[in-house]
Amino acid sequence: MDHMGFGMGCCCLQVTFQAVNIDEARWLYDQLTPITPVLLALSAATPVFRSRLADVDSRWDVISASVDDRTAEERGLLPLKNNKFVLEKSRYDTTDCYIYPCSESYNDIPLQYDDKIYKQLIDGGIDNLLAQHVAHMFTRDPLQVYRERIEQDDMKTTEHFETVQSSNWMNMRFKPPPPDSEIGWRVEFRPTEVQLTDFENAAYCCFVVLLTRVMISFRITLILPISVVTENMKRAQRRNAVLEQKLLFRKRIATCNSPPCARGAGCTLDSDDVVEMTINEIINGSGEDFPGLIPLMRQYLDSADVDVDSRCTVSQYLSFIQKRASGELQTLAAWMREFICEHPDYKHDSYVGDRIIYDMLKKMDSISKGLACCPKLLGDYRTRTDSRIPMAVRRAEENLINHATQNLFKAHIRRKSLQILEPFFIIDVIR
Numbered sequence: 001m002d003h004m005g006f007g008m009g010c011c012c013l014q015v016t017f018q019a020v021n022i023d024e025a026r027w028l029y030d031q032l033t034p035i036t037p038v039l040l041a042l043s044a045a046t047p048v049f050r051s052r053l054a055d056v057d058s059r060w061d062v063i064s065a066s067v068d069d070r071t072a073e074e075r076g077l078l079p080l081k082n083n084k085f086v087l088e089k090s091r092y093d094t095t096d097c098y099i100y101p102c103s104e105s106y107n108d109i110p111l112q113y114d115d116k117i118y119k120q121l122i123d124g125g126i127d128n129l130l131a132q133h134v135a136h137m138f139t140r141d142p143l144q145v146y147r148e149r150i151e152q153d154d155m156k157t158t159e160h161f162e163t164v165q166s167s168n169w170m171n172m173r174f175k176p177p178p179p180d181s182e183i184g185w186r187v188e189f190r191p192t193e194v195q196l197t198d199f200e201n202a203a204y205c206c207f208v209v210l211l212t213r214v215m216i217s218f219r220i221t222l223i224l225p226i227s228v229v230t231e232n233m234k235r236a237q238r239r240n241a242v243l244e245q246k247l248l249f250r251k252r253i254a255t256c257n258s259p260p261c262a263r264g265a266g267c268t269l270d271s272d273d274v275v276e277m278t279i280n281e282i283i284n285g286s287g288e289d290f291p292g293l294i295p296l297m298r299q300y301l302d303s304a305d306v307d308v309d310s311r312c313t314v315s316q317y318l319s320f321i322q323k324r325a326s327g328e329l330q331t332l333a334a335w336m337r338e339f340i341c342e343h344p345d346y347k348h349d350s351y352v353g354d355r356i357i358y359d360m361l362k363k364m365d366s367i368s369k370g371l372a373c374c375p376k377l378l379g380d381y382r383t384r385t386d387s388r389i390p391m392a393v394r395r396a397e398e399n400l401i402n403h404a405t406q407n408l409f410k411a412h413i414r415r416k417s418l419q420i421l422e423p424f425f426i427i428d429v430i431r
Helices: 022-042 060-066 101-106 115-123 128-137 159-165 198-218 226-236 279-284 293-303 308-326 332-342 354-368 391-415
Strands: 015-018 172-175 186-189 246-250 274-278
Touching: 015 198, 022 172, 022 186, 022 198, 022 226, 022 246, 022 279, 022 308, 060 226, 101 128, 115 128, 198 293, 198 308, 226 246, 246 279, 274 279, 279 293, 279 308, 293 308, 332 354
Parallel strands: none
Antiparallel strands: 015 186, 172 186, 246 274
16 A cells, blocks of 8 residues: 555544633543543444455554655664654654643653744743643644645744644644634544444544543543553554453543643552553443443433433433443444455455445445444434334334224214214324
């Protein structure tokens, strides 16, 4: 795959949140970073590349390699002569540092950054962590610059900064507000792979949104050393990672000592508190020590003012995520791999021919449009626009109609007991 398009042609599902201020945005950036490998494994949907069945289920490293433009010097293969830095990662990779003030001790890997940019930020009143984060992005040149937009007034526009920022793709993105705009400080959650149906995509978005509410409301912290997040991202891409891999995660839920927006929220982490856990244990709980992320979300919903209709919808999303984590429902990658392996044209040599691809895409299109059911992938969920009525509900309605019909007929007989029965009609109920 000798072209950038094989990586950047992949799809993903990104969710952006707006925080109340810069401190809450920085805190959410740090707290969501350890969750990115969990969602990458849960949403795995990319097992085939250029007609080859791969030994990975996700797109991450493929995109990383497709845009890796580091020179031999920057990769550490030759002594530095023409370049300034040895860069450990591609420009598309996991984040290299946390940015909230209390998270500094978890930045346990070397960070390269542009000294001039760093000094300029420090002189402008930016604190050390945020200055390093921004200066780190300037160690790379932008990949794409439009000739007609090179000349810009940096006092009025942030286009030059956005050009550099948009050439650094990480699992999280910290997004300052544009000048002269009502848009606030934002955080972008970037690892999730796009799914076949709106229901699945909505479920993953809802999961991440609820997790931010739980973090802020309960002041919990899930932060891990940044090197651990890097290792977890490697594990999360492997084949059937959601069931067969274990991620390093906090053994216990910790809480912060102040609200995130107050810039003092922090806690300590002992090395014994990091253990290997399955995706199922992280999502659904592993006993008394770790209750699970979704049980925490349900606890939050119990305390929130949520109407019944919305609660039912959200509960379906959370149940779906729980079943994906436990293995009751397949990931899209697992479903695709099974479809290919069971196809009569597949020779078990990793080659996925045109006929297999066509048949699979045709099936996926039908599922996406709601024309075909796929219990292995989606289970049996219901939406407000679903015309299918469960058999139990249908029978109950029929019994009610029959009972009402009988009572109406008896009343008619009593009224007409001394008269000749007049024509009598019953109008059926139309849904």
